[in-house]
Amino acid sequence: MNSGEVPDVVVLRLPLYVRVLSQLLHRGDNVVSSDQLGALLQMTPAQIRKDLSYFGRFGKQGRGYDVKFLREKLRGILGLDLKWPTCLVGVGRLGQAIINYPGFVPEGFDILAAFDSDPEQMGTTVGGLAVQPMSCLDETVAAKGISIGIVAVPSAQAQSVIGRLVKAGVHGILNYAPVAPQVPADTVIRNVDPVLSLQSMTFYLMQDRGAPLAAMP
Amino acid sequence: MNSGEVPDVVVLRLPLYVRVLSQLLHRGDNVVSSDQLGALLQMTPAQIRKDLSYFGRFGKQGRGYDVKFLREKLRGILGLDLKWPTCLVGVGRLGQAIINYPGFVPEGFDILAAFDSDPEQMGTTVGGLAVQPMSCLDETVAAKGISIGIVAVPSAQAQSVIGRLVKAGVHGILNYAPVAPQVPADTVIRNVDPVLSLQSMTFYLMQDRGAPLAAMP
Known part of the structure; x- marks a missing residue:
């Protein structure tokens, strides 16, 4: 694996994965499915499987991911155990x-x-x-x-x-x-x-105002 | 158009589009292609066309986008002209x-x-x-x-x-x-x-350290 092969947008998401996996571990969950991860991260399970596939094979078909193992691997990939x-x-x-x-x-x-x-x-x-x-x-x-x-x-x-x-x-x-x-x-x-x-938030707030969302040609 | 149909990740990118379009306008560019926008935003031209398609038809095949028009429309969609x-x-x-x-x-x-x-x-x-x-x-x-x-x-x-x-x-x-x-x-x-x-940055800095990027099973 070379960092050049991994899209930056995937790298940007990895710390969020680590954070969610830490929460799961903290509450005692040992295994998590891509469906569950997707629900927690507001992403599709397919996207999660694709993201993780850049770094190896972490899960077994139908058996989900080992939370602790995946968390440790991602922390290692991101260098989060270092100073x-x-x-x-x-x-x-x-x-x-x-x-x-x-x-x-x-x-x-x-x-x-x-x-x-x-x-x-x-x-x-x-x-x-x-x-x-x-x-x-x-x-x-x-x-x-x-x-x-x-x-x-x-x-x-x-x-x-x-x-x-x-x-x-x-x-x-x-x-x-x-x-x-x-x-x-x-x-x-x-x-x-x-x-x-803020500028990406006002898109949603526009609707509170009752403003017409689109006056497209 | 309903905000529920537009993926949040697209909404997050719109302010960046506006910023780049403002820069183009500032330097006197009136028309921009999705290739040029893609180069400026580090995205594929196809992704840019797809993002913009959520909000209407802005460009003509082979003729590019009108910078001023597109900027104004996106500012309107985002509510950036309001207080x-x-x-x-x-x-x-x-x-x-x-x-x-x-x-x-x-x-x-x-x-x-x-x-x-x-x-x-x-x-x-x-x-x-x-x-x-x-x-x-x-x-x-x-x-x-x-x-x-x-x-x-x-x-x-x-x-x-x-x-x-x-x-x-x-x-x-x-x-x-x-x-x-x-x-x-x-x-x-x-x-x-x-x-x-910071945590998504260290992924890249790991290589400066000469650390092995992947020790995957």
């Missing part, structure tokens, strides 16, 4: 919220360094980390083996900050700026974009 | 970052009220809004015609806060807590979950 040294760029209000977010560390994402370009931030501390100037980026990334960068800078700076991270050897970017930065092919970027989420 | 009165629940660090986020207002999402359950927050102001107790929720939602609630409370409180929002008549929820709350069928929820984004 992922992470850095934060941008320690404004959003950056401070991110560094204090309790959800990262239990999942292996340890923010080990914080950077900002604002000279006024130097000497300050966020989430227990001394804020470093951008000039320290290369050295710190190398010294701490940082592979993921969380970018919480204003839109206008996002592309250049991401460029610097990539140059420093960071190949995973979680971008909070509402722009779509370009990254090289060997880098993976995810954009956290609340406006996109 | 969407929005409230925030939870004015901690994350809530403060959200209320000061500059991306919401230009897109029609005006945060008109802020709520918190912490008595210490009463009398304080965030983003120009006086923080209100949860007991004011019903009244304020009705008075201001609020249809969207942004939830930035700790995980343990998320489900109950969302339940109260729904009861107050809010049918669109943007949830920042790293949980998967349940909502009634007439309510639409989007979860902003940075951990899920």
